[in-house]
Amino acid sequence: MSVSAPSRRMTFRAALVVANVAIIGVFIHQSLAFPSYSAGSTLGETDGAVPDGVTVFDDIPAVANLDPALLVALRKAATDAADDGVQFFVNSGWRTPAYQEHLLREAVSKYGSEQEAARWVATPTTSPHVAGQAIDIGRSDATAWLSEHGARYGLCQIYDNEPWHYELRPEAVTRGCPPRYADPTHDPRMQR
Numbered sequence: 001m002s003v004s005a006p007s008r009r010m011t012f013r014a015a016l017v018v019a020n021v022a023i024i025g026v027f028i029h030q031s032l033a034f035p036s037y038s039a040g041s042t043l044g045e046t047d048g049a050v051p052d053g054v055t056v057f058d059d060i061p062a063v064a065n066l067d068p069a070l071l072v073a074l075r076k077a078a079t080d081a082a083d084d085g086v087q088f089f090v091n092s093g094w095r096t097p098a099y100q101e102h103l104l105r106e107a108v109s110k111y112g113s114e115q116e117a118a119r120w121v122a123t124p125t126t127s128p129h130v131a132g133q134a135i136d137i138g139r140s141d142a143t144a145w146l147s148e149h150g151a152r153y154g155l156c157q158i159y160d161n162e163p164w165h166y167e168l169r170p171e172a173v174t175r176g177c178p179p180r181y182a183d184p185t186h187d188p189r190m191q192r
Contacts, residue, residue: 054090066133077150077153088146090135091138095129096130107120120162128167150166151177153173155168156178
């Protein structure tokens, strides 16, 4: 049975519509994943935004711009965690001051005040992310693994309310991690 010319044209048009919808979907996803932080500019990987699926072994700016000692400890821990079937995905790492300011403004909007937002997001001048000294690890199996084994590598959870946020504390290798703060508002570094 042969397919008529009008039927082939309809199939071709349908394929074009599907392709256009897919392209539009990609643009919408990217605009949601990397929201604008000021008129005319878009938040992106060069600012520290992290696309889905990034691990501590990827060399995007959010990972590559971390403090070298933190990155070495993370990669060593991730290599050992892989033996237990655990992979370290990155939700956030190094950030530009502009990205940090954007996150702070979003938190103020979400939580209704600067005081409440400060429990979750630091200022650009106080954030260890801007200095490349903090990483937010994704997936609960990885944070559980780090909670149990992180001190061995000097990797410590800093805040009770952020089980994903880790910083390097080299002394933890021999002394264990220091006590955690309830949230960033109790951290003296955030009081500057």
